[in-house]
Amino acid sequence: MSTATIPRPSKPWGVNFKQAIPDVVAAFATLLITYAIVAYTPLKGKLAFVIVLFLVAVIASAAISGIRRDRKAALNSISTVMIYVAGMFVIFPLGSILYEIIRRGIGGLSLGMFSTDMAVTASDAPLSEGGLIHAVVGTFYIVIIASLISVPIGILTALYLTEIKGKAAGTIRFFVQAMSGIPSIVAGLFIYAVWMIALGNQYSAAAGAMALAILMIPTVARTSEEVLKLIPSDLREAGLAMGGTQWRTVAMIVIPAAQSGLITAVILGVARVAGETAPLLLTMGGADALNLNPFAGNSSAIPFYVWKNFLLGTETAIDRAWSGVLVLMIIVLFFFSLTRFLSGRKGRF
Amino acid sequence: MGGFGINFTTRSPSRNHPSAHFLRGDSSICPVSTATSTLPPKREITTKPRFSDKVFRAVVTTGGFSSLVILGLISLFLLYNGLNVFRTEGLGFITGFDWIVPLPEEGLPAQYGIGAMLYGTVVIGLIALFFAFPISVGAALFLSYYAPDWLKKPMVLVIDVMAAIPSIVFGLWGFFVLMPHAEYWAKLIHKYLGFIPIFDMPANAFTRSPFIAGLVLAIMIIPIITSISREIFAQTPLDRIQAAYALGATKWSMIKSVVFPYGRGGVVGGAMLGLGRAIGETVAVYTVLNIVFDIRIEVLLSAGGSVASMIVNKFGEANPDELKALMASGFVLFLVTLLINFLANFIINRTARE
Numbered sequence: 001m002s003t004a005t006i007p008r009p010s011k012p013w014g015v016n017f018k019q020a021i022p023d024v025v026a027a028f029a030t031l032l033i034t035y036a037i038v039a040y041t042p043l044k045g046k047l048a049f050v051i052v053l054f055l056v057a058v059i060a061s062a063a064i065s066g067i068r069r070d071r072k073a074a075l076n077s078i079s080t081v082m083i084y085v086a087g088m089f090v091i092f093p094l095g096s097i098l099y100e101i102i103r104r105g106i107g108g109l110s111l112g113m114f115s116t117d118m119a120v121t122a123s124d125a126p127l128s129e130g131g132l133i134h135a136v137v138g139t140f141y142i143v144i145i146a147s148l149i150s151v152p153i154g155i156l157t158a159l160y161l162t163e164i165k166g167k168a169a170g171t172i173r174f175f176v177q178a179m180s181g182i183p184s185i186v187a188g189l190f191i192y193a194v195w196m197i198a199l200g201n202q203y204s205a206a207a208g209a210m211a212l213a214i215l216m217i218p219t220v221a222r223t224s225e226e227v228l229k230l231i232p233s234d235l236r237e238a239g240l241a242m243g244g245t246q247w248r249t250v251a252m253i254v255i256p257a258a259q260s261g262l263i264t265a266v267i268l269g270v271a272r273v274a275g276e277t278a279p280l281l282l283t284m285g286g287a288d289a290l291n292l293n294p295f296a297g298n299s300s301a302i303p304f305y306v307w308k309n310f311l312l313g314t315e316t317a318i319d320r321a322w323s324g325v326l327v328l329m330i331i332v333l334f335f336f337s338l339t340r341f342l343s344g345r346k347g348r349f
Numbered sequence: 350m351g352g353f354g355i356n357f358t359t360r361s362p363s364r365n366h367p368s369a370h371f372l373r374g375d376s377s378i379c380p381v382s383t384a385t386s387t388l389p390p391k392r393e394i395t396t397k398p399r400f401s402d403k404v405f406r407a408v409v410t411t412g413g414f415s416s417l418v419i420l421g422l423i424s425l426f427l428l429y430n431g432l433n434v435f436r437t438e439g440l441g442f443i444t445g446f447d448w449i450v451p452l453p454e455e456g457l458p459a460q461y462g463i464g465a466m467l468y469g470t471v472v473i474g475l476i477a478l479f480f481a482f483p484i485s486v487g488a489a490l491f492l493s494y495y496a497p498d499w500l501k502k503p504m505v506l507v508i509d510v511m512a513a514i515p516s517i518v519f520g521l522w523g524f525f526v527l528m529p530h531a532e533y534w535a536k537l538i539h540k541y542l543g544f545i546p547i548f549d550m551p552a553n554a555f556t557r558s559p560f561i562a563g564l565v566l567a568i569m570i571i572p573i574i575t576s577i578s579r580e581i582f583a584q585t586p587l588d589r590i591q592a593a594y595a596l597g598a599t600k601w602s603m604i605k606s607v608v609f610p611y612g613r614g615g616v617v618g619g620a621m622l623g624l625g626r627a628i629g630e631t632v633a634v635y636t637v638l639n640i641v642f643d644i645r646i647e648v649l650l651s652a653g654g655s656v657a658s659m660i661v662n663k664f665g666e667a668n669p670d671e672l673k674a675l676m677a678s679g680f681v682l683f684l685v686t687l688l689i690n691f692l693a694n695f696i697i698n699r700t701a702r703e
Contacts, residue, residue: 073599156408174695176416189676
């Protein structure tokens with residue numbers, strides 16, 4: 001048998017070794033020049049190095065493509081460097097935030113903090129005393145109550161926009177979009193004005209939950225709308241053609257088909273509000289002791305716990321605040337990954 | 350009554366149905382005459398909704414309108430509570446920059462004006478945009494046209510995670526991590542650019558300045574502007590892009606002549622959404638900004654304003670009268686952010702549709 005020679009796939013548009021030499025040389029030259037400038041001029045420090053490196057890199061790349069080709073190519077090089085820098089820059093803050101939260105928060109983390117509250121712990125007591133069980137319970141309550149209020153409203157809004165498509169659909173979609181931009185503090189003020197001033201109630205977890213529900217509705221409504229839009233209209237038409245009423249078509253066909261997407265919408269809303277702080281400051285009172293009644297009495301939540309300890313300002317209080325932030329981030333990222341997991345599953349709507 | 354679609358009533362072949370007799374072979378009864386007497390009346394085909402559908406539609410419509418109702422109630426209640434302050438202060442509430450709450454025994458009239466706070470809010474919002482806008486647009490371009498495929502997914506994930514971080518986390522990070530660095534940068538800016546009035550320093554106080562608050566806000570709004578810009582860039586017609594390349598355009602000329610003209614509106618809208626978020630941000634700004642009721646143009650100085658943070662700042666020890674002024678401030682903040690969001694969404698929707 002003769003062996004057939006299979007040509008190796010080539011990429012004529014790729015850069016070969018010879019063409020890459022000037023680029024590599026230029027990159028080294030850039031580093032060297034930057035190092036020389038930082039070493040022999042008054043510009044010192046890491047910040048100076050980064051800025052000088054950036055400028056030299058822009059000039060070097062522009063010069064090389066300018067010499068090789070023309071002015072347009074030089075402009076292209078400059079913009080390429082700048083866009084790469086912008087792209088890379090986006091990663092730094094998140095890296096720094098996550099690193100600092102873990103570095104500063106891990107020390108105060110212990111199992112004991114999930115079984116005690118701060119009722120009898122002084123602000124400068126060692127970290128082994130006290131805990132945030134009251135805040136965890138409070139967050140649990142407000143997330144549940146806020147979901148109970150906002151999920152029906154959010155999903156009904158989405159159903160109105162996708163199933164009924166009434167005359168007001170455009171207006172409502174527009175207002176729901178705008179509603180997602182309401183400052184959280186305004187939601188807190190509103191609940192304070194209604195629940196405390198007009199109706200004469202006291203601080204409670206339920207009041208905080210109502211404020212969060214206002215912030216959660218647009219997230220749930222918009223995500224659910226996107227999900228319901230993805231359900232093929234064939235399914236709806238099939239349901240109607242079988243003689244189902246619209247109510248039965250929606251309840252038995254559309255919603256089950258969209259189930260996992262709708263759950264994602266709810267969890268996305270929870271992730272959005274679990275870390276909200278400002279409205280809670282106006283509605284929950286911020287207790288240090290565990291309060292198991294969500295409808296009466298001051299209570300706390302994890303963001304509120306962090307806030308209180310931050311304002312106390314003593315060394316251990318700051319450590320407690322960072323541990324609280326770590327717990328909060330774990331919760332938020334847990335919900336976040338849950339949405340990714342649910343929406344990433346293939347074969348479902 | 351018919352159904353919303355066509356109303357079926359399932360029925361098995363009736364005993365009196367002609368075919369039934371025929372199958373049973375019962376020849377004693379004339380099939381034709383029985384059929385005429387027992388066939389059901391013709392069903393009415395109608396699109397009139399059934400009772401269950403009426404209820405369904407009523408419930409869903411009520412739910413759909415509830416967000417409108419909530420928005421209406423918010424403005425109503427804040428306006429109602431702040432009405433007295435608007436009445437006594439008049440336009441001075443917006444333009445004045447004194448917030449004087451006299452002690453009860455002094456018996457002096459109170460004075461409320463949020464001019465300085467509004468000015469400060471705009472300043473930190475603009476500083477945030479100044480830093481965030483170029484970086485976000487650059488990052489969106491990077492993701493759309495420059496990034497290798499393996500990098501795209503992780504970077505989108507990074508941006509989404511950043512959008513999910515609660516503001517109190519940004520506040521703590523800004524105060525303990527960013528501020529020491531930012532203070533040093535502010536000193537450098539003052540040293541080399543101090544001749545420009547806005548970088549001048551009347552006192553040696555570089556912490557908790559509008560500059561630092563703007564930096565923290567910039568990091569908070571980068572994910573918003575980036576993801577909206579990316580969505581808009583993704584809608585650029587592919588044939589135009591390929592046409593530009595075919596004519597020999599470099600990547601940058603392609604972006605300049607195809608992507609930007611198509612996406613301009615959306616990017617501007619995204620920036621406005623970011624500005625809206627920056628204006629309404631409360632907790633993160635509170636931690637890194639020293640709130641002072643004074644209009645100052647020096648952005649590096651430890652004195653600035655933010656309506657939202659001021660509300661939290663004053664809320665704790667506010668008397669009922671001052672509380673009304675805070676409600677009025679909240680109303681102004683609500684109107685401003687709603688307006689910005691309306692405008693931003695309008696621009697984005699229009700761009701996306703084209």
